[in-house]
Amino acid sequence: xxQTYQYPQYDYRQSEEQKAGTVKRHKVxxxxxxxxxxxxxxxFAQRGIHTVVLDDNNTVSIGSRAxxxxxxxxxIWDRLGCATRMIxxxxxxxxxxxxxxxxxxxxxxxxxxxxxxxxxxINLQQYYLEEYMVEEAQKSNLIDLRWKHKLLxxxxxxxxxxxxxxxxxxxxxxxxxxVVACDGANSDTRKMVGAGxxxxxxxxxxxxxxxxxxxxxxxxxxxxFDPPFHRGQSALLHKQCDDVWRLxxxxxxxxxxxxxxxxxxxxxxxxxxxxxxxxFELEWASVYQFxxxxxxxxxxxxxxxxxxxxxxxxPFGARGANTGVQDIDNLGWKxxxxxxxxxxxxxxDSYHTERAxxxxxxxxxxxxxxxxxxPKNEASxxxxxxxxxxxxxxxxxxxxVNSGRLSAPTPYVESxxxxxxxxxxxxxxxxxxxxxxxxxxVNGEAAWxxxxxxxxxxxxxxxxxxxxxxxxxxxxxxxxRVGKDLQDKDGTLAARYxxxxxxxxxxxxxxxxxxxxxxxxxxxxxxxxxxxxGGA
Amino acid sequence: MPQTPxxxxxxxxxxxxxxxxxxVSSQRHMSDEDxxxxxxxxxxxxxxxxxxxxxxxAAIDFAANPKAAEKREAA
Numbered sequence: 001x002x003q004t005y006q007y008p009q010y011d012y013r014q015s016e017e018q019k020a021g022t023v024k025r026h027k028v029x030x031x032x033x034x035x036x037x038x039x040x041x042x043x044f045a046q047r048g049i050h051t052v053v054l055d056d057n058n059t060v061s062i063g064s065r066a067x068x069x070x071x072x073x074x075x076i077w078d079r080l081g082c083a084t085r086m087i088x089x090x091x092x093x094x095x096x097x098x099x100x101x102x103x104x105x106x107x108x109x110x111x112x113x114x115x116x117x118x119x120x121x122i123n124l125q126q127y128y129l130e131e132y133m134v135e136e137a138q139k140s141n142l143i144d145l146r147w148k149h150k151l152l153x154x155x156x157x158x159x160x161x162x163x164x165x166x167x168x169x170x171x172x173x174x175x176x177x178x179v180v181a182c183d184g185a186n187s188d189t190r191k192m193v194g195a196g197x198x199x200x201x202x203x204x205x206x207x208x209x210x211x212x213x214x215x216x217x218x219x220x221x222x223x224x225f226d227p228p229f230h231r232g233q234s235a236l237l238h239k240q241c242d243d244v245w246r247l248x249x250x251x252x253x254x255x256x257x258x259x260x261x262x263x264x265x266x267x268x269x270x271x272x273x274x275x276x277x278x279x280f281e282l283e284w285a286s287v288y289q290f291x292x293x294x295x296x297x298x299x300x301x302x303x304x305x306x307x308x309x310x311x312x313x314x315p316f317g318a319r320g321a322n323t324g325v326q327d328i329d330n331l332g333w334k335x336x337x338x339x340x341x342x343x344x345x346x347x348x349d350s351y352h353t354e355r356a357x358x359x360x361x362x363x364x365x366x367x368x369x370x371x372x373x374x375p376k377n378e379a380s381x382x383x384x385x386x387x388x389x390x391x392x393x394x395x396x397x398x399x400x401v402n403s404g405r406l407s408a409p410t411p412y413v414e415s416x417x418x419x420x421x422x423x424x425x426x427x428x429x430x431x432x433x434x435x436x437x438x439x440x441x442v443n444g445e446a447a448w449x450x451x452x453x454x455x456x457x458x459x460x461x462x463x464x465x466x467x468x469x470x471x472x473x474x475x476x477x478x479x480x481r482v483g484k485d486l487q488d489k490d491g492t493l494a495a496r497y498x499x500x501x502x503x504x505x506x507x508x509x510x511x512x513x514x515x516x517x518x519x520x521x522x523x524x525x526x527x528x529x530x531x532x533x534g535g536a
Numbered sequence: 537m538p539q540t541p542x543x544x545x546x547x548x549x550x551x552x553x554x555x556x557x558x559x560v561s562s563q564r565h566m567s568d569e570d571x572x573x574x575x576x577x578x579x580x581x582x583x584x585x586x587x588x589x590x591x592x593x594a595a596i597d598f599a600a601n602p603k604a605a606e607k608r609e610a611a
Contacts, residue, residue: 379572386576396584 004212004242004283005127010058010134012148018172025160026052027339029176031151031189033057035066035126036307036324037182038133039073042080043332045142047509049339052176053137054165058147060134063284064125064210067238067246068221068318070407071111072434073325074118075511079454082136083118086129090122091239096221098403100388102228106401115492116437117448121318121406123219123240125210154179154192156301178335179303182324187309193300199293200367202314203253204374207287209266210244213280217245223403225373225388229272234373234403237273244283247273248315250373257287290314292363292370298352304331311359313366316373316404323362326409327355333456333509337533342474347534350417358410365405372402409434412512419506419515419528427498435511438493440486449493452486454511457529462494463501467520472529477506508532543594 017024028044030037033055044051069086077083098106111120137143152171153164161179165172181189190197222237224230236248249269251260259265263282270280294311298304307324331351337343375381390397412418412432419431429436438449453460457477461467470477482488482499497505497516506515506528515528549555563571583592597604 379576382573382576383580386573386580389573390577390580397580400580 004244005125007059007062007127008131008134010145010147012058012168013146014167014169015144015146015172017174018167018169021172023162023173023175025175025177026050027176028052028178028180028335029054029161029163029174030180030182032181032183032307032309033130033134033145033147034061034182034184034307035129035133035321036309036328037180038130038137039076039080039325039328040180040182040306040332041137041143041145042082042133042140043076043328044335045137045140046080047332047336048142049332049336050142050144052144052146052174054146054149054151054163056148056150060130061126063286064127064240064244064246066126066129066318066321067123067240068322068406069122069124069129070318070322071116071118071120072407072409073322074122075437075450076325076329077133078118078451079511080136082132085132086124087119087122089128089132089241090124091219091241092119092122093219093221093239094120095218096223096403096406098388098391098401099222099224099227100385100392101226103392105225105388105391106398110406115439117439117450118437123238123246125240125242125244126321128241151183151188151192154189154303156193156303159302161302177302177339180328180331181303181305181309182307183309185308185312187305189303190295190305190309193303195300195305196296197293197312198296199291199312199363201291202289202370202374204370205251205253205255205257205260205287205289206315207249207251207255207260207266207269207285209247209249209270209285210240210283211247211270211280212243212283213245213274213278214243215245215274215278225384225403227273230269235273236403245280251287255287260287261285288315290370292367294356294359294363298327298355299348304348304351306331306355310355311363313362314370316369317362317366317406318404319362319366319407322407323358326358327351329510330355334534336509337475340474343533344535350415350534354412354415354417357412357414361410362407369402369404373404417508417514417532417534419531421516423518425498425516427496429497429505429513429516431513431515433513435507435513436496438496439489440482440493441489442486447486449486450511452480453507454509456509457514457532458505458507459525460497460505460507461520462497462499462503465502465520467504468522470522470525470529472526472533475529475533477525477529506532542588542591543598545598 028051030040030053033053041051041053074083094110096108150166152166155162160175160177163174219239224235233250238246295305306327313319334347375384387397387400391401415432440447440449459477459479461481502519504517504520508514514532
């Protein structure tokens with residue numbers, strides 16, 4: 001197969017501790033240098049935590065794998081300084097089209113409003129994403145990337161874990177105050193702690209084929225149900241960079257994965273889809289089946305699970321990697337506060353509370369999409385086809401069409417870290433919700449609101465009313481005043497936050513709303529700040 | 537207390553024979569598959585007309601097991 005990408009080989013180096021034969025205790029050890037493990041390293045380092053990353057391989061993702069990256073993870077990567085490269089290289093899109101048999105059934109727009117720095121979605125091969133994050137991580141003196149380090153065993157004590165690790169130089173032990181397992185759906189770490197990982201398996205198979213071709217199809221997500229070129233099944237076409245296109249064919253449960261992976265069987269499917277005379281090269285193919293399942297607890301003592309190691313979803317909706325990045329966004333600041341002794345260790349338990357809630361939301365959405373795409377019996381299939389038929393000729397059926405509900409952040413509406421509203425607010429920014437972006441200006445320069453927050457707790461104040469920084473122990477919520485520190489040029493920020501003069505928002509380090517009021521009161525802010533730190 | 541407070545299970549069709557005739561004759565010349573597909577469309581259209589999620593849920597539950605309410609009342 002033709003290749004558009006050269007896989008980097010990262011150097012294995014024997015660590016000083018293995019060479020010396022001493023057991024060293026680290027603050028945080030991350031297992032797995034995939035998209036989630038690398039995000040963890042960058043986030044933890046940005047918060048000042050020295051982080052060791054172990055990976056049993058020494059290169060990036062083989063094959064394009066995860067392709068669609070959503071707005072929120074890109075905002076997180078923007079906070080970590082590596083989103084610009086991804087967006088520049090990636091393909092921006094926001095329009096999706098769903099076809100049924102020969103006709104267009106439904107069109108959706110994922111970001112119908114302006115005034116956001118980050119696009120709704122980009123498509124980018126996973127290997128580029130990982131390569132950019134590795135390069136970013138290599139710049140940090142707080143990140144220690146260790147390739148060809150395989151975790152063999154893990155034992156836990158009250159305040160640390162002992163890791164047995166194998167390298168080309170043999171086996172050695174290291175200790176970690178916290179372990180963050182980002183080692184994927186087949187996580188060995190999960191097996192080592194004996195965690196449960198249960199859910200639903202789906203009896204269906206899908207072929208992914210990445211092809212290289214010059215084509216002027218628009219940069220939209222095209223999804224077909226029962227198309228003339230692939231009768232009775234679904235198909236997907238999506239553009240990536242370097243003229244690589246992602247094709248996805250539903251095959252059914254009876255398909256033989258080994259046979260379907262052979263180029264001589266893939267090429268006729270592609271030709272049926274694109275036309276006999278379309279020139280293309282096959283780059284990568286994979287046949288997959290999927291499951292929707294979640295770990296029973298994101299925390300096992302000193303071991304925390306993130307990404308596919310904690311939850312596995314079907315690919316429809318791009319909820320895998322996108323959700324995992326948000327796990328890390330949630331975890332990093334909590335680990336920092338606990339490591340520094342500024343918050344009780346129980347704050348870490350809110351990582352499970354909030355992210356299991358989000359995982360369940362993702363699993364629900366993903367399972368619903370899968371039930372629509374892969375009907376379980378003839379009656380379900382008829383309802384599915386009825387929805388698609390009616391969606392061509394009526395408005396009401398369009399929202400029932402489900403070719404994947406694309407990843408959006410889950411508000412932590414029930415989180416114990418929230419302080420309930422005592423005044424009424426309109427709009428979406430309820431406590432537990434991730435902050436909306438808005439165009440602002442800072443020192444006369446155009447800027448974005450989200451780039452002004454996220455280092456620590458922020459006290460966003462609208463108007464001139466008196467307010468000052470509020471502290472709880474060593475932790476400070478820093479005043480950011482609209483009208484002074486930043487200008488809300490066109491009122492978008494005030495509109496999105498339903499703000500009036502005097503309105504105050506307490507914003508967490510992961511850019512989520514913790515509390516809000518119509519006026520400033522330092523006692524109330526201090527109480528909310530303590531609540532947001534797990535009752536510190 | 538009634539199990540389905542909002543679901544109307546008392547007679548509400550002004551012309552029961554006329555409605556039934558119209559429904560059945562609409563499918564008289566269809567294959568079972570076509571009629572089944574039409575039924576699926578019809579359910580979706582009527583569901584949208586009703587809109588109220590409590591009524592729809594009660595109707596689905598009742599249709600799936602019409603004897604359940606009777607048994608509950610008898611118990």
